[in-house]
Amino acid sequence: MPELPEVQTVINGLNNLVLGKEIKELVELRHNTIEWQIPVTNLGKIELITRRGKYIIIQTSKNYKLVIHLRMTGKLIFETNLNKTAVHIRAEIIFTDKTKLIFDDIRTFGKIQIMKSADEVEAFNRLGVEPLSLEFDEKYLGKILTKKTAPVKNILLDQQVIAGLGNIYAAEILYRCKLDPRKPGSKLKAADINKIVKYTKEILKEAIKNNGTTISDYRNVEDKTGEFQNFLKVYGKKNCECGAVISKIKQAGRSTYFCEKCQK
């Protein structure tokens, strides 16, 4: 489900709705949803909500953090109406003012980790740069891409290279670059690498502005869909704007959509 723009949209919503609230308790409704790295009875107030790749990090006043990954179908929905029924609730974060944040997840791949603020998240050691940071530039990407023989689409999906891209945005970025997703990284020219950097930043910013992309399950904190699906050019499309039929192939087990006429 959610890639960087969707995760950022969720975080923006959390900043509006739950920042400053005091956590009363965490309820796990399905085993293996919450991973307590240390036992905690009083988490404190929510002080800071940030993002790293596709991870949501919630810092609290008692120096703990909740690290949440939504994976494919995870949703964080702010509920004031306690009677409203959601079908796949895996955990609830209940606040002292009786409101709650519901963690709903159909496919149960999502996780919430609880740990001390100062402790490092092991998975973060394996993450590459933030695509919207200055660190993500032609020099960084060129150095990595030219050494790899894997298809450029697979490299863009690799969280160790760029943290936050997923299947939809990788497809859209390569479409805007007019690059064939099957092209090996080592075959890319300097001009191609410049385009990838430029359009990655551009597309992610546009998607965040439009509250992310909803294909099926993704919702923001207010249970609303995003709007960027209305601007997709290639993912899930039958035809390209040029009139040609969009090809759908498998790469590393994932669907890749691209236009063989426009993307070389």
Add this chain to the structure above:
DNA sequence: ATTGCTTCCTGAGCGC
């Protein structure tokens, strides 16, 4: 070291 296949799980959509 790199690449890519399989796996975790549930539900929707399709053909027969």
Add this chain to the structure above:
DNA sequence: TGCGCTCAGGAAGCAA
């Protein structure tokens, strides 16, 4: 209507 198959925004864990 219903069964069985394929597919789905992710990424860890393997095997080649």
